[in-house]
Amino acid sequence: MIRLKAYKYRLKPRAEQITQFDQHFGHVRFVKNWAIALKGRYYRRFGKGLSSRRLQDQLVKKKKLANCQWLSDTNSQALLAALMDVETAFKKFFGGAGYPKFKRKYAAWQSFQAPQHVEATKNKIKLPKIGWVDCVMHRDLPEGKIKTCTIKRAPSGKYSISILIEQQVGKVMPCIIEEDKTIGVDVGIKTFAVCSDGGEIKNPRLLDRQLVSLKQAQRGFSRMKKGSKNRSKQKMVVAKLHEKVANARHDFIHKSSYNVAVKNHATTVCIEDLQISNLIRNPKLARHIANCGWGMWANALAYKLAENGKNLIRISPFAPSSKECRKCHNKHTGLKLSDRVFVCPVCNHTEDRDLHASHNIKRFGLQKEFEAAGSVVTVKRSPSSKRVKARGDVKGTDILSSGQSKPPLERDSV
Numbered sequence: 001m002i003r004l005k006a007y008k009y010r011l012k013p014r015a016e017q018i019t020q021f022d023q024h025f026g027h028v029r030f031v032k033n034w035a036i037a038l039k040g041r042y043y044r045r046f047g048k049g050l051s052s053r054r055l056q057d058q059l060v061k062k063k064k065l066a067n068c069q070w071l072s073d074t075n076s077q078a079l080l081a082a083l084m085d086v087e088t089a090f091k092k093f094f095g096g097a098g099y100p101k102f103k104r105k106y107a108a109w110q111s112f113q114a115p116q117h118v119e120a121t122k123n124k125i126k127l128p129k130i131g132w133v134d135c136v137m138h139r140d141l142p143e144g145k146i147k148t149c150t151i152k153r154a155p156s157g158k159y160s161i162s163i164l165i166e167q168q169v170g171k172v173m174p175c176i177i178e179e180d181k182t183i184g185v186d187v188g189i190k191t192f193a194v195c196s197d198g199g200e201i202k203n204p205r206l207l208d209r210q211l212v213s214l215k216q217a218q219r220g221f222s223r224m225k226k227g228s229k230n231r232s233k234q235k236m237v238v239a240k241l242h243e244k245v246a247n248a249r250h251d252f253i254h255k256s257s258y259n260v261a262v263k264n265h266a267t268t269v270c271i272e273d274l275q276i277s278n279l280i281r282n283p284k285l286a287r288h289i290a291n292c293g294w295g296m297w298a299n300a301l302a303y304k305l306a307e308n309g310k311n312l313i314r315i316s317p318f319a320p321s322s323k324e325c326r327k328c329h330n331k332h333t334g335l336k337l338s339d340r341v342f343v344c345p346v347c348n349h350t351e352d353r354d355l356h357a358s359h360n361i362k363r364f365g366l367q368k369e370f371e372a373a374g375s376v377v378t379v380k381r382s383p384s385s386k387r388v389k390a391r392g393d394v395k396g397t398d399i400l401s402s403g404q405s406k407p408p409l410e411r412d413s414v
């Protein structure tokens with residue numbers, strides 16, 4: 001079985017290498033913008049798309065022009081990869097995404113790719129046209145074919161390389177779904193995640209810790225004169241604070257999802273398939289929701305489970321996981337977001353709200369698996385599998401067949 005996995009390392013380029021990196025960023029950006037414009041022009045004139053083969057030919061011609069010979073200073077593979085990026089952007093556009101955007105010189109993130117001729121040793125990485133660059137190999141690079149490398153500059157001015165490796169791995173036998181080896185996980189703001197086996201992950205509230213210093217830094221930045229040296233210095237201060245939060249979140253997400261996916265006894269995990277972009281439209285909760293990183297957490301959980309042959313069941317975000325009593329199945333419609341304890345008005349079942357929801361998530365997930373075998377609602381077993389069409393007759397779910405694009409702004413289990 002072939003597995004693609006990216007490994008990211010910090011690069012520490014010397015001053016002249018930084019110049020070379022900047023040159024690569026610039027040339028790649030130039031080629032991208034030129035290709036986007038050319039494809040647009042070609043379409044307007046001839047009413048059809050310019051093929052990638054002909055686009056490459058055009059680039060070769062362009063490089064030979066007297067005023068574009070500087071393009072040869074950059075690794076030609078990086079330029080070809082840039083063309084591929086433009087092709088992908090146009091493919092996405094024809095699939096319904098927005099029109100490809102021109103790249104800005106002062107964009108926060110800059111990147112280029114090096115698809116071939118990359119070598120890695122213990123503390124150095126060799127890049128074509130640039131040579132050996134110092135690198136912090138905080139973990140060993142596994143054996144395998146290097147598919148591509150992406151060199152990036154973060155807003156804080158730090159450079160990193162992400163190496164995509166094709167590995168041969170043994171086939172993982174998938175676990176059987178068993179009720180006593182299944183847990184439901186309910187994510188929330190107050191507690192980051194509550195598992196139906198009683199486990200809890202506290203919300204570290206990483207942004208809140210930096211909020212005061214971020215506010216101060218941003219205020220200072222906006223007061224400084226545009227184009228001044230102090231302003232560009234202050235920009236770095238803001239960027240570094242943001243980076244600190246992002247790094248901490250990244251660390252938290254991987255450690256906590258590892259605990260659930262690998263260290264836990266469970267072989268099947270049920271979660272809600274949250275539509276985070278919709279939830280974020282709630283202005284009161286947007287910052288808190290964005291700060292949690294549920295989407296990243298679910299992705300990390302999904303691939304960690306898949307690597308270990310464990311199952312992930314995603315239930316519909318519209319399933320009444322916090323409102324339906326798990327004992328008598330009566331819907332407690334009067335439950336408010338502020339009610340932290342679930343008390344059933346019919347059978348008087350009392351339980352912590354999040355724990356109750358996690359039990360329901362497990363119940364809905366298993367119900368779908370067992371009762372509607374084959375055609376279940378939004379069940380994902382691996383990160384690559386696609387969503388299955390919703391079926392209304394599955395018990396325990398109330399799928400809104402219409403109006404899926406406009407789900408409620410305030411969701412019940414938050």
Ligand SMILES: [Zn+2]
Pocket residue numbers: 325326327328329330344345346347348349
């Ligand atoms: Zn009840």
